Amino acid sequence: MTTEPQADPRPVRTAAEQAFAAMLAAAPADGSSRIGALRRDAAAAFLRNGLPHRRVEAWHYTDLRALLRAAPPRAPGDAAPAEAIAFPRAARVTLTDGTVGPLPADLPPGVSLLSLADAIAADHPLLDRLGAEAPDRYDAALALNTALLGSGVVLHVAAGVTVERPIQVAQVVTGGTSVFTRLLVVVEEGASLSLIESFEGPAGVPYLDDAVADVFAGDGAVLDHVRVQAEGAAATHLGTLGIELGRAARYDLFVLTLGAALSRLTVRGRFGGPGSHMGVRGASLLAGRCHADVTLFVDHAVGGCDSRELFKTVLADAARGVFQGKILVRPDAQKTDGRMMSQALLLSGDAEMDNKPELEIFADDVQCGHGATVGALDGKMLFYLMSRGLPQREAEMVLIQAFVGEAVEHVADPAVREVLVARMAAWLAARG
Amino acid sequence: MLDIRNLHARIGDKEIIKGLNLTVPAGEVHAIMGPNGSGKSTLSYVLSGKEDYEVTAGSVMFDGRDLLALTASERAAAGVFLAFQYPVEVPGVANMTFLRAALNAQRRTRGEAEISTPDFLRLIKEKAPPLGISQEMLRRGVNVGFSGGEKKRNEVLQMALLEPKLCILDEADSGLDIDALKVVSEGVNALRSPERSMLVITHYQRLLDHIVPDVIHVMHQGRIVRTGGKELALELEETGYAAYGADAA
Numbered sequence: 001m002t003t004e005p006q007a008d009p010r011p012v013r014t015a016a017e018q019a020f021a022a023m024l025a026a027a028p029a030d031g032s033s034r035i036g037a038l039r040r041d042a043a044a045a046f047l048r049n050g051l052p053h054r055r056v057e058a059w060h061y062t063d064l065r066a067l068l069r070a071a072p073p074r075a076p077g078d079a080a081p082a083e084a085i086a087f088p089r090a091a092r093v094t095l096t097d098g099t100v101g102p103l104p105a106d107l108p109p110g111v112s113l114l115s116l117a118d119a120i121a122a123d124h125p126l127l128d129r130l131g132a133e134a135p136d137r138y139d140a141a142l143a144l145n146t147a148l149l150g151s152g153v154v155l156h157v158a159a160g161v162t163v164e165r166p167i168q169v170a171q172v173v174t175g176g177t178s179v180f181t182r183l184l185v186v187v188e189e190g191a192s193l194s195l196i197e198s199f200e201g202p203a204g205v206p207y208l209d210d211a212v213a214d215v216f217a218g219d220g221a222v223l224d225h226v227r228v229q230a231e232g233a234a235a236t237h238l239g240t241l242g243i244e245l246g247r248a249a250r251y252d253l254f255v256l257t258l259g260a261a262l263s264r265l266t267v268r269g270r271f272g273g274p275g276s277h278m279g280v281r282g283a284s285l286l287a288g289r290c291h292a293d294v295t296l297f298v299d300h301a302v303g304g305c306d307s308r309e310l311f312k313t314v315l316a317d318a319a320r321g322v323f324q325g326k327i328l329v330r331p332d333a334q335k336t337d338g339r340m341m342s343q344a345l346l347l348s349g350d351a352e353m354d355n356k357p358e359l360e361i362f363a364d365d366v367q368c369g370h371g372a373t374v375g376a377l378d379g380k381m382l383f384y385l386m387s388r389g390l391p392q393r394e395a396e397m398v399l400i401q402a403f404v405g406e407a408v409e410h411v412a413d414p415a416v417r418e419v420l421v422a423r424m425a426a427w428l429a430a431r432g
Numbered sequence: 433m434l435d436i437r438n439l440h441a442r443i444g445d446k447e448i449i450k451g452l453n454l455t456v457p458a459g460e461v462h463a464i465m466g467p468n469g470s471g472k473s474t475l476s477y478v479l480s481g482k483e484d485y486e487v488t489a490g491s492v493m494f495d496g497r498d499l500l501a502l503t504a505s506e507r508a509a510a511g512v513f514l515a516f517q518y519p520v521e522v523p524g525v526a527n528m529t530f531l532r533a534a535l536n537a538q539r540r541t542r543g544e545a546e547i548s549t550p551d552f553l554r555l556i557k558e559k560a561p562p563l564g565i566s567q568e569m570l571r572r573g574v575n576v577g578f579s580g581g582e583k584k585r586n587e588v589l590q591m592a593l594l595e596p597k598l599c600i601l602d603e604a605d606s607g608l609d610i611d612a613l614k615v616v617s618e619g620v621n622a623l624r625s626p627e628r629s630m631l632v633i634t635h636y637q638r639l640l641d642h643i644v645p646d647v648i649h650v651m652h653q654g655r656i657v658r659t660g661g662k663e664l665a666l667e668l669e670e671t672g673y674a675a676y677g678a679d680a681a
């Protein structure tokens with residue numbers, strides 16, 4: 001979802017906005033290149049709008065201007081590689097404080113992985129994929145990330161290539177800095193890939209992670225995408241994910257949200273050709289006073305595609321969850337099949353969930369539906385389990401795992417699923 | 433085994449158990465009969481530790497312990513088992529996983545070692561087929577999509593695996609066809625032993641033809657109002673509960 005241009009007389013006023021403006025001013029200007037122009041336009045978009053606030057519809061429940069008190073300085077960009085969440089068999093590249101670590105050497109033929117800085121220096125043709133949408137429609141997370149574009153990874157899978165091992169792009173932040181990273185993934189016609197993104201950092205340190213991924217899956221491509229947000233408990237995570245599918249493509253995303261004091265993930269998916277499938281699912285486990293917002297926008301720009309959105313949110317303590325989802329079915333997108341569901345489980349009376357699923361349908365021959373539920377653990381089920389000997393905590397854990405399990409079970413790779421389930425179990429045990 | 437004295441329990445402001453006395457010695461099977469709403473299911477919930485109910489007076493001793501001081505899961509580990517009148521569906525929790533989790537949770541609470549995978553599988557293979565519980569039903573979510581009769585058989589399977597000391601069967605016969613009634617009764621009878629007591633709640637003589645009780649109690653308005661031998665069931669079948677209407681109000 002984009003921020004509508006606002007006529008704000010003083011868009012840059014809070015401490016965080018001023019800090020971001022200073023970062024933009026300090027970034028080296030880059031004359032006439034296409035990337036240089038993109039950066040400039042994005043910077044202008046931020047300076048025109050500042051941080052979004054509750055009067056900006058897409059950010060109504062996550063008033064970034066009020067919530068983001070400060071922006072830590074940018075990371076210097078020379079960090080030594082840190083340890084990241086491991087996934088079995090995955091070929092991994094780790095970005096530590098935005099610094100791209102060693103690239104995996106043993107990638108199969110047809111797969112190329114390079115640092116964004118190298119791609120920019122080489123004026124790589126894949127970079128033309130960036131900035132398809134005019135920067136004046138960018139929200140702050142995307143505008144800042146694009147204005148400060150430089151750190152990140154470009155991944156390309158050539159047509160027809162099946163990548164057997166998952167490829168993991170791991171992000172680790174080590175200190176109180178602001179990190180802006182970009183991931184560009186292009187899976188060409190008929191190729192298939194399992195992609196994992198992970199985000200983590202230290203627990204007690206406020207830092208900012210602004211991560212954008214642009215994903216393109218060509219005709220007949222198959223892409224499984226897992227995104228694990230396990231940031232430190234004091235962190236701010238701003239995630240933006242753009243997905244563009246060709247015809248007869250299959251794309252399935254699973255998003256696990258476990259960390260950060262404040263997080264927002266904006267997913268914008270668009271069908272560019274008929275016969276494609278998009279699954280956007282996730283589980284958020286939120287505790288303490290954390291605030292996590294997942295906002296989806298699925299654009300059925302063409303007909304004959306199906307999309308499935310399923311989000312499960314578990315809220316303990318005084319956590320706050322936000323789910324916004326919009327399925328747009330454009331006038332000619334007949335035979336669209338779209339289903340969106342958001343379900344929240346409140347483990348505490350102080351927790352809060354805001355659900356806003358929407359359908360906007362301009363075609364007549366479609367099957368679309370959406371729903372949202374908020375509830376507590378079922379007392380009857382809890383008693384049934386306890387009456388068989390499961391202590392209360394364990395019975396609760398079993399029910400919570402069953403609740404999120406409905407979303408996780410869609411992760412195709414059992415080894416990846418196992419890591420996710422273990423992460424969730426650890427979260428539940430820590431709540432103990 | 434079970435000794436209930438002057439038990440009073442309520443839900444909200446409503447007193448449902450009103451001074452109930454009941455003793456079930458080890459090895460005996462006692463039946464409780466009584467009209468709808470007399471508090472039979474409530475008694476079974478109070479005994480198994482459902483928190484919605486508040487015990488306002490009385491005591492329950494079980495196997496030498498104060499049962500009311502224990503949580504529901506502790507009671508289960510101590511040997512209390514309730515076969516529910518309406519078994520609960522738990523989607524997303526595979527029946528097999530649940531059975532094993534229950535068995536191991538009880539063992540842990542008792543300070544025993546967990547069961548090994550081969551031992552557990554052997555146990556399931558031994559106990560499930562006689563009750564007509566298929567592999568497919570073991571893989572499905574607990575009771576999810578089970579027919580009424582399948583749910584009841586699944587309750588008996590749990591009972592057979594967990595080997596409780598006190599089995600409370602709340603209308604184990606309701607919703608069963610003639611053959612399923614036999615299967616369930618045989619499953620229950622196989623568990624009869626000198627160390628195990630049973631409290632069988634039913635409305636019908638039919639079940640007691642299969643699970644022959646040592647003693648029958650009549651419950652009315654939250655109390656045991658009459659106790660007798662198995663011939664009492666036949667008498668009730670004839671006369672109904674009209675005779676208890678006057679003195680119990």
Ligand SMILES: Nc1ncnc2c1ncn2[C@@H]1O[C@H](COP(=O)(O)OP(=O)(O)OP(=O)(O)O)[C@@H](O)[C@H]1O
Pocket residue numbers: 443446448466467468469470471472473474475
């Ligand atoms: N949660 C509740 N809130 C209020 N009243 C309740 C609640 N649960 C049970 N009761 C009442 O307590 C009384 C006893 O109910 P209970 O289910 O124990 O009866 P029962 O003897 O098992 O009946 P049946 O033979 O129909 O199964 C009934 O009047 C019932 O309405």
Ligand SMILES: [Mg+2]
Pocket residue numbers: 472473474517602
């Ligand atoms: Mg009842």
